[in-house]
Amino acid sequence: MSQDQQRTFYEKGLRPAIAQLLPVEVLEWPSSYRDEFWRATGRSGQLRFTTRVVPKDVVSSLADAIRGCLLANDVPWHEGLVILHQVRGVKHSSSHAPTAFDARDQLREFMDNNTLNYRRLRNAATCFVDVALTVVSDSRKCLAWQTTSHFNLVREVLGVPNQTAVRITSLGSSKYTRDMTSHLPEVSGWRIAPGVRAAGKYGCCYFQGYTTEKALTARPEKGRHAKFLECPDVFKGKADAWIDSLYQLNVNAIESNLSTARMEVRVPLSQAKYVLLNVDEGLLRSSLVKIHPTVWWLVVYLFYLPFSSDLSLF
Numbered sequence: 451m452s453q454d455q456q457r458t459f460y461e462k463g464l465r466p467a468i469a470q471l472l473p474v475e476v477l478e479w480p481s482s483y484r485d486e487f488w489r490a491t492g493r494s495g496q497l498r499f500t501t502r503v504v505p506k507d508v509v510s511s512l513a514d515a516i517r518g519c520l521l522a523n524d525v526p527w528h529e530g531l532v533i534l535h536q537v538r539g540v541k542h543s544s545s546h547a548p549t550a551f552d553a554r555d556q557l558r559e560f561m562d563n564n565t566l567n568y569r570r571l572r573n574a575a576t577c578f579v580d581v582a583l584t585v586v587s588d589s590r591k592c593l594a595w596q597t598t599s600h601f602n603l604v605r606e607v608l609g610v611p612n613q614t615a616v617r618i619t620s621l622g623s624s625k626y627t628r629d630m631t632s633h634l635p636e637v638s639g640w641r642i643a644p645g646v647r648a649a650g651k652y653g654c655c656y657f658q659g660y661t662t663e664k665a666l667t668a669r670p671e672k673g674r675h676a677k678f679l680e681c682p683d684v685f686k687g688k689a690d691a692w693i694d695s696l697y698q699l700n701v702n703a704i705e706s707n708l709s710t711a712r713m714e715v716r717v718p719l720s721q722a723k724y725v726l727l728n729v730d731e732g733l734l735r736s737s738l739v740k741i742h743p744t745v746w747w748l749v750v751y752l753f754y755l756p757f758s759s760d761l762s763l764f
Contacts, residue, residue, distance in 0.1 A: 457483035462523035463531075467515035471508045506565065532576070537564050548583060553723040572720045578655065579722040582714040583729060584662075591740035592709035592747075594631045595659050597638045599737030604642065606733055607715065607726065608650030608657065618648050631661060637739060652725045656716035663709035663746070666699060700747040709746060711738055 451459065460483040469476040479502070480486040490499045504512065513533045520528030544560045546552035557579075561568040571577045587593050595603075605615035618625045619642070629639040639660035649655060667676040679692050717725050 458525055459520075460486065462525055463516045463520040463528070466519040466523075467512060468504070470515055470519070471511060472504065475504075537566075540564070548727050548729075550723065550727060553727060557723045568719075574719065577719040578716050579719050580714055580716050581722055581725050582712055583726040585711045585713075585734055585738065587708060587710075587740055589740065590708065590743070592661075592663070592743055593711040593738045593740060594637045594661050594709070595639055595711055596737055596739055597628065597636050600626075600628075600638075600640050600659075602733060603659065603713070603737055604644075604657065606729060607713065608644065608648070608652065608654050610644075610648055610650045614648045618642055618644050629660065652715070652717045652721040654715050654717050654725070657714070659711070659713045661709045661711055663703075663707075666703060666707065667696075703747045704743045707747075708743065 465476065465479055465481070468479060480489060486499075487497075490497050492498060513531070517528045517531050520531065540560075543563070544556045546556045558568055561571075585593060600619045601615050604610065604619055605612060608615075610618075617623060619640070620626065621628075625643050625645060625648070627641040629641065631637040631639065640658060642657045644650070644654055644657060664676055669677050671678075677696070679689060683689060683692070713726065715725055
């Protein structure tokens with residue numbers, strides 16, 4: 451949205467709607483977009499906006515109230531306004547065996563825990579759920595996806611024809627991205643936005659595969675996803691202690707951590723309890739490479755990690 455559109459939304463839609471629903475709380479909302487923008491601007495020019503919390507009994511009425519206020523103020527795009535409701539920070543909050551019974555029970559429990567009405571939303575075309583399948587080695591090895599397996603996994607998991615699977619796993623496809631593991635071309639994860647024509651029998655709108663070892667160094671900062679070291683830190687003498695800590699983390703991981711392989715699909719709510727339940731075990735075994743933890747953490751992972759995009763020395 452442009453600045454003018456944001457100003458229109460706030461002054462003619464959002465704040466008037468809050469005034470209707472919460473006449474006391476709205477007294478703490480700046481009266482204009484310009485006032486809020488000025489409040490959020492620090493001395494250095496950096497913006498820091500605040501989060502406004504509204505009572506849960508108001509949430510169901512808020513979207514219609516915003517549309518009504520925009521209509522009353524002759525804003526032409528009020529009719530197409532939709533609200534994105536995103537449940538975040540709940541990864542691993544539900545875990546179950548890949549059976550239909552467990553998938554059904556866990557999905558309903560997840561909906562209840564997040565105050566969502568399953569019966570009301572299950573047929574909604576705009577309600578999606580991320581479903582994951584984690585593969586763990588039965589011989590205490592670290593796992594990674596083979597690049598050559600992407601085609602077969604897409605065909606199996608999404609339930610699409612061979613020709614479609616070839617199209618959306620080709621390097622020239624704008625729908626497909628490979629994420630090499632430790633800079634090894636033959637070992638990589640993937641990210642695929644299949645589009646409507648390749649959504650498959652579950653209506654998948656996003657499909658990805660990756661390994662889980664980066665959880666040990668995950669720390670979002672400065673637009674990066676993991677721990678990192680910059681050149682000025684090296685000049686200030688901070689590199690030795692940082693690298694020692696990284697090395698010790700990897701040494702400890704040899705005994706206590708395994709890198710697992712995970713697939714995630716984003717599907718309509720109505721399909722969430724069916725997807726990833728019957729993935730062929732033989733296909734999974736042939737799609738993965740097994741690496742000894744010592745080799746993974748100290749040779750493959752540690753050697754390449756300082757030069758990766760997420761964790762770089764320079």
